[in-house]
Amino acid sequence: MEGLLLIKECKYCHENLKSCLDEGIECIVCNSNVHAGCLKRGSVPGGLHGDLFYNFTCQECSDIGSEKFVRQKLSWLQVITLSLYHLGTKSAGLARNGFFHWRDHIVAFIDRNWDILFPNEIKRKKKWIGTVAGRLSHYSSYLFLSGGKTVINKTAWWTLMYPKITPLVLSNIYNVMNLEKQKAKSRNEKRVTSDAESFDALLKQYVPDENLTKKFDISRRHINSIENIDEVDNQTEKKKQKSIKRKILLPNYKDLPKKLMKFTPISSLTEEPVFYDNPSEQIPIQKSQNGPSMKPLKLLDPMCYYNTSLNNISRMKMQKMHVKLTGNIRKEITLSPYSGIYLKPYIRRDVDTFPSWLKLMAEIQLTANKTDPEFILNPRAPIDYTYVQPEHIPAINSLCNQFFWPGIDLTESLQYPDFSCVALYKRLIIGFAFLVPDVKHTENYISFVFTRPGWRNCSIAKFMVYHLIQTSLGRDITLHVSINNPALFLYQQFGFKVENVVLDFYDKYFRTDVQDSKHAFFCRLER
């Protein structure tokens, strides 16, 4: 292991080897080294970046006249460092803020390269995926770094603690550390340093270049974008702290001119519910402050407000019996025609959020059953976020025609479902958000974001926009928003900046029954 410190030269080109920068692989016969790049065959077999875990015989020593490579038996630690190192250098674009998803990226990578990593193990152990997760957290103090909790509160994102150190060097130093631990144990010495400290000290001893031994820099990255969502959505914990944080996070509404702030009033549990005699009056009517010229918002189909929004035909055709029985979501993955990636049946399940519409419904039931001491309120269902499915389209088109303008057809979004998010309460569509990829070379465009009235102001749109942003890493995202639409604040929270004002943008679509301005801000999120 002392060999790590010696300066060695490449047998083929006679230049020096550089640890972590221009590494070599050692011939098991003559013990001389060859740069990975100088190998006669161009690279190591399998082509994994930083993969020098072979028993190598150089051309001169080989009995067959050409280089020989025999795969060493790899430990899971080596496999995971190798995967993260290859992903980090060759597929950095997959990462979120530098972190890779343990299953979608790391396990998938190992699965794809199984024959390269384990050529001698044809049969896979049943529990190998669990082993990967176990190793990641076991070495989380000094080899792997987790990227904070995800929106669903799981530690799922990982990266290398020392991103510039190659897998071979990491593995060698890990072995040196274990040897020293064993020696100390045999001498009955008490350990005073933790593994993390010993590892860091050894690494700095063997790799004197400070640039290489730098740890992954979290502060530089925009980790906040992942964690803010947590803060806002996590309704159960730290309510008090959260409200303070939220105040800082959100723009100060009080300082804004009243005119900009036309929220639809929504009954909450603290207010007395209001009952109407005439069913047509049940929809909250927006009263114009500028005089009587504006008409109230007309809903073309008032039943759509209550009804499940998937029409009967698509429901019968597209859903399997157990989906009908167990709720709203398909269990199967779907293939995206755009990316060729299999999309999971749902993006997120949220059991915490309690939108005002459901509060109102609960209130009505409790009031109506006041006299029944046995009455128990049915538990409410979660809010599910999914990718758009064919059976959603009729309902989404209907909502678009009611709330935006007539003639919208979002069938095309099925061509790129990766860039969609549909929020469901059971089978009712309560919100959706769509992004059109590749409107320009490095630009994606958010075309529609909608949440049903009564389901607003509880972070549903926020999660959907967050999801769309995550699908377009490394690309600018642009959008238009009506200049008096409070959704602008949501976009600003995510870092969108107003680029210019487009007068009469909604001219063609302007409806006298909607209060939104026909002028729009054109906003951009720069990446």
Ligand SMILES: [Zn+2]
């Ligand atoms: Zn060389």
Ligand SMILES: [Zn+2]
């Ligand atoms: Zn040799």
